[in-house]
Amino acid sequence: MSANADNLQRFTRYQIETFMARCFAASGMPDADAATVAHLMAEGDMLGKDSHGIFRLPSYIGRLKSGGFNPTPDISIVQERTAMALIDGDNGMGHLVVNRAAEVAIAKAKKTGVAWVGMQHSNHAGAAGVYSNKALAHDMIGLYVAVGSANHLPPWGGTEMLLSTNPIAVSVPADREDSIVLDMATTVTSYGKVKVYAQRGIEMPEGWMVGDDGNPLTDASKADTGYLLPIGGAKGYGLALIFGILAGTLNGAHFGKSVVDMNADASSATNTGQFYLAVDIAAFMDVEEFKKQVDAVIAEMHSSPTLPGVKRVRLPGEGAHAAYADRSANGIPLPDPLLDNLAKVADDLSVEGLS
Amino acid sequence: MSANADNLQRFTRYQIETFMARCFAASGMPDADAATVAHLMAEGDMLGKDSHGIFRLPSYIGRLKSGGFNPTPDISIVQERTAMALIDGDNGMGHLVVNRAAEVAIAKAKKTGVAWVGMQHSNHAGAAGVYSNKALAHDMIGLYVAVGSANHLPPWGGTEMLLSTNPIAVSVPADREDSIVLDMATTVTSYGKVKVYAQRGIEMPEGWMVGDDGNPLTDASKADTGYLLPIGGAKGYGLALIFGILAGTLNGAHFGKSVVDMNADASSATNTGQFYLAVDIAAFMDVEEFKKQVDAVIAEMHSSPTLPGVKRVRLPGEGAHAAYADRSANGIPLPDPLLDNLAKVADDLSVEGLS
Numbered sequence: 001m002s003a004n005a006d007n008l009q010r011f012t013r014y015q016i017e018t019f020m021a022r023c024f025a026a027s028g029m030p031d032a033d034a035a036t037v038a039h040l041m042a043e044g045d046m047l048g049k050d051s052h053g054i055f056r057l058p059s060y061i062g063r064l065k066s067g068g069f070n071p072t073p074d075i076s077i078v079q080e081r082t083a084m085a086l087i088d089g090d091n092g093m094g095h096l097v098v099n100r101a102a103e104v105a106i107a108k109a110k111k112t113g114v115a116w117v118g119m120q121h122s123n124h125a126g127a128a129g130v131y132s133n134k135a136l137a138h139d140m141i142g143l144y145v146a147v148g149s150a151n152h153l154p155p156w157g158g159t160e161m162l163l164s165t166n167p168i169a170v171s172v173p174a175d176r177e178d179s180i181v182l183d184m185a186t187t188v189t190s191y192g193k194v195k196v197y198a199q200r201g202i203e204m205p206e207g208w209m210v211g212d213d214g215n216p217l218t219d220a221s222k223a224d225t226g227y228l229l230p231i232g233g234a235k236g237y238g239l240a241l242i243f244g245i246l247a248g249t250l251n252g253a254h255f256g257k258s259v260v261d262m263n264a265d266a267s268s269a270t271n272t273g274q275f276y277l278a279v280d281i282a283a284f285m286d287v288e289e290f291k292k293q294v295d296a297v298i299a300e301m302h303s304s305p306t307l308p309g310v311k312r313v314r315l316p317g318e319g320a321h322a323a324y325a326d327r328s329a330n331g332i333p334l335p336d337p338l339l340d341n342l343a344k345v346a347d348d349l350s351v352e353g354l355s
Numbered sequence: 356m357s358a359n360a361d362n363l364q365r366f367t368r369y370q371i372e373t374f375m376a377r378c379f380a381a382s383g384m385p386d387a388d389a390a391t392v393a394h395l396m397a398e399g400d401m402l403g404k405d406s407h408g409i410f411r412l413p414s415y416i417g418r419l420k421s422g423g424f425n426p427t428p429d430i431s432i433v434q435e436r437t438a439m440a441l442i443d444g445d446n447g448m449g450h451l452v453v454n455r456a457a458e459v460a461i462a463k464a465k466k467t468g469v470a471w472v473g474m475q476h477s478n479h480a481g482a483a484g485v486y487s488n489k490a491l492a493h494d495m496i497g498l499y500v501a502v503g504s505a506n507h508l509p510p511w512g513g514t515e516m517l518l519s520t521n522p523i524a525v526s527v528p529a530d531r532e533d534s535i536v537l538d539m540a541t542t543v544t545s546y547g548k549v550k551v552y553a554q555r556g557i558e559m560p561e562g563w564m565v566g567d568d569g570n571p572l573t574d575a576s577k578a579d580t581g582y583l584l585p586i587g588g589a590k591g592y593g594l595a596l597i598f599g600i601l602a603g604t605l606n607g608a609h610f611g612k613s614v615v616d617m618n619a620d621a622s623s624a625t626n627t628g629q630f631y632l633a634v635d636i637a638a639f640m641d642v643e644e645f646k647k648q649v650d651a652v653i654a655e656m657h658s659s660p661t662l663p664g665v666k667r668v669r670l671p672g673e674g675a676h677a678a679y680a681d682r683s684a685n686g687i688p689l690p691d692p693l694l695d696n697l698a699k700v701a702d703d704l705s706v707e708g709l710s
Contacts, residue, residue: 112436113471241537285605314589
C-alpha cells in the first residue's frame, strides 16, 4: 500500500488540517480544540497511519452529531500525586485528552524523573505514535497505551470477543539517526488496517483474522464475522489483557464486555481508558550520551546480515519517517472513496470542502 | 512437562532453599545474601519456572568460582529523583540487585504513586515473575523488564544475533481470584526452556527456533546453531529492541553486541540491565474496588466459550499458581541429570547435599 504506487490524489498537510478544523468547528467544538484535533489527526496522516488520520473524520463527525462526543469537554485532573495523575476527559475527543495527559506527564517527569498519567472518559485518539512522539522534544522517552475502541479479539482459546487490539506506542530519541518509534497493536494487525483493506477491496493475508468457524478470514469486507489474532498466541492475549487493565480498569474506564464499539454505536459515551508514561532521560544519564548510544544501537541493527530476500534490517518507525518525508514533499495521498465521504461531510456541515 | 506426569524425585522448598543457601555461603557470599538469593530462586521453582530456579545453581556457582559474580557487592543508588532511581549492582547476583530495586520502587511509589528503578552492573536474576509479584503485598502493580543474558535473536529480517529474549513480567492483584501474572519473553519461547528440553532430550515444536539455514530447528541439543523467533515477527523484534533500550541503554548497561553470553563466559562481568516499575493502585482508585474489578475481568475471560479442544480459557499466571499449589503440597520435582549436577556442586563446595 505504498503511497507512491497508488497514483492517488494528494493534498498538503495544510489543506487536510484546515479542512478538518473547519469540520470540527462547524460541529460545535471551540476553534482552538478543533485546530488541536485537526493538527494531531494530520500528524497521523503524515506518519503514514492511513487508517488513523483523516480516514476517521466521517466517523468522528458522526459521533459529534449523534452526541457520542462532548464537543465542549471540561478535561480535568481528578486524582494526583507527584508522579501520577488521573485525568477525566469528560467524553471529549480522545486527541484532546491524550494530548493533555502527555503534557501533564512530561511536566511531572521533568521533576520526578518518571511520571504516569491515566485517563478515563476519554475516546479514540487516532495514531498512537503521535502521542509517544510528543516526549521526544523534551528529551524524554514517551510510552502510550490505550484500550481499543471495539473488541475484536477473544481471549486465547476462547471465541467471545472480550478484548481489543490495545495498542502500545513507544518513542525513543536518537542523535543523528531518526528516533525509534514502536507503534503496534497486540494483534497481528489492527482493525483500522482491516477497514482500509475493506475500503480498497484488497484481500488480507492469512494469519490476520480468523472466522467464527475457526478458519482463516481473508475477505476484509467480512471482518465483522471474525476476529483478530493476537501476536504470539497466548502472549499477545496476555499483553492485550494487561494493557487493558492498566489503561482501562485502573483508570475506572471500560474494559472487557463494557467496551462500547465506536463503529457500531455513534451516540453512547465510550469511557475509553488510556495511559501515558514519560521517562526523563536526564534523570538516568547525560542526554547526548544516551542519544549517541541509541545511534549505535540503530547502526548495529542496520549492520546485521539479512535473510534471503531482505534488503536491510529496519528499525521500528522507519516506515513512518519515510512517509513523513514523502508526504512533506509530495502531499498526503487520499483514495477516491474517502474523498467522496469527506465531500459528503463538508456538504452536511456546509463548510468549504477539501479541494 | 507437567510435574505430576514426570514421576520425578521431589524435594520440599525448605530442602532446596537451604541447600542453595549453603552453596552460596560456601562460595563466599555473606549468609544473609546467600539466604536471600536461595529464597528468590526457590520461589521461581515454586512458580513452576523450572528453567529459572535451582536449575541455574551450577551455572551461578561456576560464575562465583570464576569471578564472574562479585560475592560481596556494594549495591547502591547512583542516580535519584523522587519517582526514580538508578541502582549500581556492583556485579552482585541479579537476585540481590532486582530485589533491592523492587523495594526502592515500592517505597517510592507509596509516596509518588508510580516509581521506576533502573539497574546497571546487575546479573541474571532468575524468574521474572518472582519480582513483579513483590508489588502485590503492597497493593501495587509490579512490572519488571530485563535485558536477557545472551543474544539468541536477530533483528527481524536479519541473521546476526544482536538481541535477547528481553522478558517482561507484570503482576496485578485480584480480590478472591488469583493474581494475574504475565511472565513472558518477547520470543516464542525462552532459551531457558530450550535448555530444559535439551537436558531432558525432548524435541522442540516448530516455530520456536530457526537454524542458520533458515529452516525450523527442533533438536534442542543444537540450539547454539540457531536462534529464537520473536512473537508476531517484526512486533516482537520491536518489543525486544525497546525493552533492551529501556532496561539496558538507558541504565548504562550492556545491550546489543556488548551483551556477554552468561552461558559461554563464566568470568566476565555482564553489566546486565533491568528496570522495575511500581504502580500504587490507591493513587488511582479504592484498592478493594480495583481488586473486585480485576475479579470481574477474570470471570469474564473464564466465561468465554472456547474453541474445539480447549477446556477453558486461562489467565496469565494460572499455570504458576497451579504449580505453586502442587509444589507446596507435594514438593518440587527435579530430574535426575539436574540432581547429578547438584551433587557435583555440593561435592566441589564440600557442603551437605540436597538429599
